Amino acid sequence: MAYPSMGEAHRRITDYLNNFSDAVSDQDVASLAQLFSFSSNSPSLLSLADALNFFQDANRLIKQSDKFSQFGEILAPLFRLLQSYRLGNLVDAYHAFEKFANAFIQEFRNWESSWALQALYVIAYEIRVLAERADRELASNGKSPEKLKGAGSFLMKVFGVLAGKGPKRVGALYVTCQLFKIYFKLGTVHLCRSVIRSIETARIFDFEEFPRRDKVTYMYYTGRLEVFNENFPAADHKLSYALTHCNPLREANIRMILKYLIPVKLSLGILPNAWLLEKYNLLEYSNVVQALKRGDLRLLRHALQEHEDRFLRSGVYLVLEKLELQVYQRLVKKIYIIQKQKDPSKAHQLKLEVIVKALKWLEMDMDLDEVECIMTILIYKNLVKGYFAHKSKVVVLSKQDPFPKLNGKPVNS
Amino acid sequence: MMNQATNTQTLASLDPNSVESRYVVNASQGQTSSYVPSTAGSEAASWNMYRVDNHSVENGSFSNSTYHHVQQTEPSTRTVQDGSNAASLATSSSLGTTNAQPDYSGYNSYSNSTDPYSYGSTGYQGYYNGYQQQPNPSYSQPVGAYQNTGAPYQPLSSFPNTGSYAGPASYSSTYYNPGDYQTAGGYPSSGYSHQTTTWNEGNYSNYTTHQYSNYTPDTTGAYASGNAATNSLHYQQHYKQWSDYYNPTEVSCAPGTENLSIASKSTQVSQVPGVSGGYATSNSQAPPSFTPSWRPEPSSSQTPSLQPGATVTGGYDSYWKHGASSFQNQHPTPVQQHFQKALDSKPSYDNFQEQQKTACPQGLNLQYPVAQQSSQSYQPPLQTVQSVDTRRVSKVQIQTNPRIASNLPLGLPKMDKDGSNNNTTAKPAYISVSLTKPIEKVLPNDAADSVLKVGMFPKSLKNYVERALGQCEDEKQMAACQAVMKEIITKATNDGTLHTRDWDAEPLFPIPNADMVDKNSNLQNPIPVSAIPKYKSPTKRSKSRWEPLPEEKLLDKLDPVNSYAAKYSSWVHVNEKDRKPAGASSEGKTDIMNSIRFPLMEQKSASKTVQRPVKRQRLADGNAADNGDASSDSDKEQNLTAYYSGAIALANTPEERKRRENRSKRFEKVQGNRAQINHFKAKNAGSGNLYARRASAMVLSKNFEDGGSRAVEDIDWDALTVKGTCQEIEKRYLRLTSAPDPSTVRPEEVLEKALLTVQNSQKNYLYKCDQLKSIRQDLTVQRIRNQLTVKVYETHARLSLEVGDLPEYNQCQSQLKILYGEGIEGCHMEFSAYHLLCVIMHSNNNRDLLSSMSRLSDEAKKDKAVQHALAVRAAVTSGNYVMFFRLYKMAPNLNTCLMDLYVEKMRYKAVGCMSRSYRPQVPVSYIAQVLGFGSGMPTNEGSDEKDSDGLEECVDWLKAHGACLVADSNGEMQLDAKASSSSLYMPEPEDAVAHGDASLAVNDFLTRTSS
Incomplete structure (x- = not known):
């Protein structure tokens, strides 16, 4: 890509700075969030990154005016993030992003209203995705991937900011879900417990008041946790909730839910229709269901063996294995x-x-x-x-x- | 002359075994021969000829006969070694490295025992092994191999010869060690301090000689390794051995002996005497034609020589220190010596390397081929005898020799010569004098150095010593004289009259009774015939080698410290040069020499001397375990101090550090290639590198403290990894509360032995656990992560499983997981089965279970143990008690032990299930059968008996758990299912404790484990 001229670079950077300060002063969260969502690879952000890489002294522009310099803590690392991200240096980008996010949280804490929640969502999402990618980069370099863990503790901090009383609490569930994703990915599921407790024991805030998409995600993950614990009724309840509230057009999400709900239902003696398995491409369960219907122990064992890897990974193997007694x-x-x-x-x-x-x-x-x-x-x-x-x-x-x-x-x- | 003395001595003292004495003589002759040539300075060609002649003569009569005799002695020695040694013997034949260890073990075992004899015998055995291994009885053959090398080879050949020479030296050293050791054991404290006791004196003399011998061995050591290499086919390997050798030798006599023994074994023992002859010639043959060959030797010896020199002096220093506090100042002097040596080494080094290049290829080929030439080695003896005599008479000749031997002067004419002037004057005395003299002189020198720092001993004193020694007629007397003189000098130094006294006027003391010495010698050389020869040979040699040292000291004094740095740098340069041109093999060698040797010194000096002076005392006191090493330890310290300054100079430049690291890396690569052959050596070498790094880091840090010129970030903390020096096999576990002390940390070889000991130990679990923990600690502290580590953890894990010590097991398991993860081989499958079982039955965490199941490889799933574990899992999750107890009975490995811990739960569940499902009754016999009662250990006894046993046990168990039992009409016990279904309970374990873990109750634990 051709480098922009010096003036062009300058113009792009100042545009961005102006957009930022305008969004903050206008409390225009949509445009603010847009300014942060670098992983969307929007053309404006890409060109800004090029400009930053070309125009090395962006910090001077920040300091130029009070309007920007009050957000210097936020903007400087943000620029660095954009630069490194553009250059494909994800680990550096992550470091910059964490700095930026911390500074933003600091600012966010000071804002009375929750107008910037959307921007925070973007940050919570971006930091998780970026951490995952940075970890991949680290792992390929033979270093220990630890960024996702770092992102987890950062999000815990964000959760702490949101979880208290007040209007910002609405955002807590979103962060929780991001945390779940991180914990499940890291295999540190036990860390979920404290978050769950905080969500479920708080009487001040009705669970139903959370945004629906967050509720579904939350129920899905907690349902999975119950599957691990072999608490089938609870798992059934949560996963069913997720299923019923899930956007019916999101078939991938429905499939994910069914992947756990079906074994749970099976252990409760409820068999799915064949078309359901077909529709959501969950045919690995069909033989299991057949075995249950026929009392065919051999079929069950074969089915388990055939899909052992998949079942072990998703964590339903033990659940399915227990179906043996029903087959008997x-x-x-x-x-x-x-x-x-x-x-x-x-x-x-x-x-x-x-x-x-x-x-x-x-x-x-x-x-x-x-x-x-x-x-x-x-x-x-x-x-x-x-x-x-x-x-x-x-x-x-x-x-x-x-x-x-x-x-x-x-x-x- | 020394040789002769020794010979005569041996004859006299050893009368009982004429054969032996002969043997000794041969050895000594070989050595002496070497000297003779040197004095003569015969040309290369002549030299060869000479050898041949000697050989012919010698072989015919002497060598063979001796050899036979030796064989006879064999059986006896063997018996001594027996149990522990047997293993070592077997191993020794296979691998050089392994050999070392076994010997060592043998050594250790002996060390404990106060018997000097046993010790000697062990050493002999090792020696003997070497003999046995050789297919050909003829003594000459091995030697031939060495000498055989063609003209191009000659440098090498000289090497090998020396090597063989070294072999004997090592031998002797081993012998000495035992002696030292023993004395140390008996009089731990006294051994090191010069006390008036004759005993000590005797020791002392031995010690000195011993050191002396070491010194020689060092030079020879290199050679020996070369020989070994040739024998073993792999030249490179030899080098490794060599490196190994160096490490131990430097530090302590004991290790050195080990290595030496190895070398000798590989090379063939017989060589030793003959070889020595060759060696001597090479040295002596300074003449132009010969120079190449000659140089290499010195150079090779040089690197080693640095150490040896240091060690020797160090040893003395330490002695002195202990004896008199005033002497402690000596440190500075040793350092100086150090430097000089380094300088010297440099030129020689170059030569050495070059020669190596040429020599290496040939060396490989030549090794065995020529049997004929072997005879050559023997020749020297005859000559030597004569020459020896002459030597005694003429001091002048000797003087020249020492210089040559020291190598330094020749290689670096400029430097040495200046300094050497003083030496020459002083030297003649020592040289001319037999063993005792050199020693004594050295001592005085040291003392003088330490006390005065200027380092000049009054010449009058030297003269006095000369005179005194001149009185002596044989070695015994000399030894005795030595002892007396030592006292006198020490006293004088303490009094401060050393310089004021008029030594010329001082009356000579009456010649002490030689018997005293004899006693000592008897004690030390207990006597197994076989032992004697070895013993003696070392002493002889040591004398000759010794001479160069004094010179050095003098030089040191003269030279300002500054020169060191310069010298060092030059040395470094040499290294660099070497690297590029030299072939892989030579590189490897040089590397070893540089990285390992040097670092060792540094480290020790840094750690021991600088950090904890106090330790020295402890070491010196010498635990029995320390034995040979103890003595060496103190030496080391001294050396270290000596090296320390040098080390600083070296380490100061970052480039140097980098260089060294590169070097070590390269070295590792080389190792990698040959890794299969000798894991052992590779390890050692690796550790050597570690050493180096650590040493440099320590030096750096020290510098930082001192000068503050260096940033903390420059310190490579990784390099601070400890390298242990402790030779004790047993060690109690003590949780570290401070940085580990290298002197209490055991190096890998020792740890390996320690592991063996634990494995074979009959003691209870507590003891073993303690030992294993300390082994683990030492491994961790030294960052040793290899198959040994895995073995240790596996052993511990199994042990703890057997006892049901789950917490300990878990520690091991988690470490093993990591270790396996690093790709280190072990019983991976066995332990993944254990892990599975553990998760299944004790953690009750489905997620863990799932993740560990999903991590099982297909290969693992085919493993018997893993399959069993998976089957157990299925049985447990489904509650299938029948299956569970079937699996219980056929569990592989220690799976049973883990299942044991779940049996109670499983039985309880099963009975609960039965009482719920069966109506009206279940026969207890059935329960007993299904729930595995009485079948814990399948026996061959009648099944009836077993059943009844199980039945009883089952009844008891059922009663204890509240089951209702009734007898039916046939008198058979039945479980009343309905009644039991509501009455079952889990009894409170009798040994329940408040904190929930019965195994934490010490008393209970003790009673359980001690049974």
Whole structure:
């Protein structure tokens, strides 16, 4: 790109400075946010960056007038950020950005109203994205990536600024969501807890008053946390909330939610329609669902093995694995139904051998002891009503509702 | 002359074993021969011829016979070594490096024991091993290999010869060490301080001789390494060895001995005597034709010589210091010596390198080929005998020799000559005199240096010493004389009458009873026949080598400090030059020499002398463990001080630092190539580099404090990593509250031994844990992160698992994770299985479990242990107790131990489940079977018995957990499921403690672990 002339560079820089001070004085958050969102690569910012790189002494322009110099703390690092970002030096850019953001926060704290929230959102978003990219750069240089962590602690600071009483609290959830993203990415999920507590225990502010998009994001992440904790009802609640409030046009978001909601629902005994899986391209679950329907233990295990990596990464592997008991239940129920068709009077007595044989047909090679153990577990977990007679090796089923449905309740554990 | 003396001595004293004595003689002869040529100054050609002749004569009669005898002795020595040594022996044959260690271990074990004999025997064994390894019984062969080198090779050959020479020296040194050690053990404090006790005296003399021997070895040491290299096929390797060698040698006798022994082994023991002969010739043959060959030697020796020289003096200094406080001032003088040496080394260095280049290629090829020539080495002895005699008589010859030996003068005529004038005058006395004289003189010099700083000993005193020694008829007497004279001089120095007294008029003391000395010698050389020869040979040699030192000292005094810097710089230049032209191998060598050697000195000096003078005392006192090293330690310190100033000069320039770092880097690369062959050496070398960096950093920091000219940022704090010098194998763990002290930190080789000791120890877990922690600490402090580190952590992790010490295990596990992450090999799979099990059963954190599962590689998933762990996980998450206890029974590795910790929980859950699911009853026998009761250790005994055991245990367990048991009509115990379902409880653990962790209760822990 051809370098602008000196005058041109000068003009662009002063334009930017003027825009900034105008936006602040007019409390025009839209244009302010625009001035900050460098990652949008808007042409005006790009040309400004070129001008800055050409016109090395931008700081002089800042100091030139009081109008700008009062924001010198903000503007100087901002210029440096733009310069380094333009040059592709992301680590330096991150450093400059952190300085800039800190200075801005300082200023923001002093503003009574929350007019600049949008600009703050931009900053919270930009710092996360920039940190991720800087980390990538660091990692490729063989250094330890730590910028995202730094961004996390910066956002905690921002959260502290927002979380108190007052009009600025509305912005807290957005920052929280950015924090969640960082923590999930870093694998330091335990850090979420303090933020969550602060959001959920504050009675002063109704959760519903937060912006909807933040609520959905928040519910999605907290729902995921509940999945990790295997607290399925809570996970169901949160993820369902996210699903219902999510913008139906955002299919990617819906898919992300479903990715966790489906296993949760499965563990609660609720199976999805096949078309849902197809629509959102979640076919990795289809075999699992099939296995649950048929009581096909082999199919379940194959499905788990096939998508092991994916399930492990998303963290639903253990959840899906626990579906095994439901599959057993289904299998036993099928045996029971067949027996009942043959001889209704003795249908409630299931011989262990029969079950072992059925499992053998599924190529599940288990001996009596093992199957007996599984039967006792099924009874213990209330997936099967009845008892096991050890002497005769028979599962004696209850006459009433021997296979209670979960109906949205989790398996006893 | 010295040789002769020794020979005679050996004969006399060692009467019992005539054979041995002979052997000794040979060795000594070889050495002497070397001297003879030097005096003669025969030309190169003549030299070769000469050798051959000697060889023929010698071989025929002497060498072979001796050799046989030696063999006979073998068995006995072996027995001594036995247990601990056996391993070492085996290893020694395989790798040079490994060899060193085993020997060392042997050494250590002996060191503990007060028996001088045992010690000697060990050394001998090592020696012996070398013999055994050689396929050919003939003594001559190995030697031949060395000497064989063609004309081009000659420089090298001279090298090898010296090397062989060194071999013996090392031998001797080892012997000496034992002696020292023993004495130290017996009289820890006295050993170092010069006390009036005859014993000490004896030690002292030994010590001096010992040092002397070291000195020689150093020069030879280089050679030896060369030899080793040739033998081992890899020239470069040799060098590494060499470097290794240097490190230890410099510091302490013990390490040196180790290395030496190694070298000798590799080269073949037999060489030693013969070689020495060759060596001597080379030195002596200063004449023009020979110069090239000659130079290399000196140069090679030079680098080493620097150290040795320093060490020797240092040793003396330390002695003196201990003995009399007045002497402590000596430090400055050693420094000076240092410098001079450095200067000297420089010229020689160049030569050396050049020669190396040429020599290296040939060296490789030549090594074994010529068996015939080997005989040459033997020749010297005959001559030597004669020459020795002559020497004694004529002081003049000797004088020349010393100079030559010192190398310095020749290489750097300008510098040395000036200074040497004084020396020459002084020297004759020492030289002419047998061993005792040199020693004594040295001592006085030191004392004088220290006290007066001007450093002139009254000439009259020297004369006096000469006279006194002149009385003596044999070595024993001389040793005795020495002792007496030492006393006298010390006394005089203390009194301050040293310079005022009229030494010329001083009456000579009566010749002390030689028996005293004998005693000493007996103590030291206990006697295994095999041991004796070695012992003696060193002494002889040491004398000859010794001579150069005094000169240096004198020079030092004369030279202003300024000169050092200049010299040093010159040295540096040399290095640079060397780098460029030299081939990889030579480079490696030089590097080693530069980086390792130097740094060592620096560091020590910096750390020990500067930082904690107090320590010295401790060291000097000499723990039994320190043994050989202890003595060397004190030496080191002295040397260090000496080097310190030099170090400063060196380190001052940032360029130099950079240079050195580059050098070390390069060195590392070279190492990398050969890394497979000798991990060990590589490590050492690496540590050497560390050393260097640290040393420079320390110096820098010191400078900063002193001059304030340097910015703090310039200090490479990484370089401050400690390099340990402690030779103790056992060490209690103590959490550091200050910067680690190198003298209490064990270097890697020692740590390796320590690990072995712990692994083989029968003591309880507490002890082992303590030891392992201290090993870990030493590793951490030295930033050693390699397979040894992994091994240590793995060992500790396993141990703690066996005992169920989870906190300790977790520490190890987290370290192991990092170490594996760095790509260091170990039992990765085994430990990822442990990790999985740990997460599954003890952290109850699904996220952790998921992440560690997702991190498992496909390869890991195929591993048996990991598969087992995954199966256990499945069993646990599904509550499948049957599966769990099946897996429990067939758990690989220590998976059982981890599962053990979960058994109680699992059983409780299972019984809860059973009592809920079964109606009306479950037989206890079934429960016992399914829940793994009584099957903890599968036995071959009848299954009935086992079952009943398990049954009982199960009944007890069920009762303890509140289950309702009833007997059915057959008298079989049944679990009343319905009644139990509401009555089950988890009993309070009897050993519950307020803070929740029973293992924290010390008493409980003690009782548990000591069982």
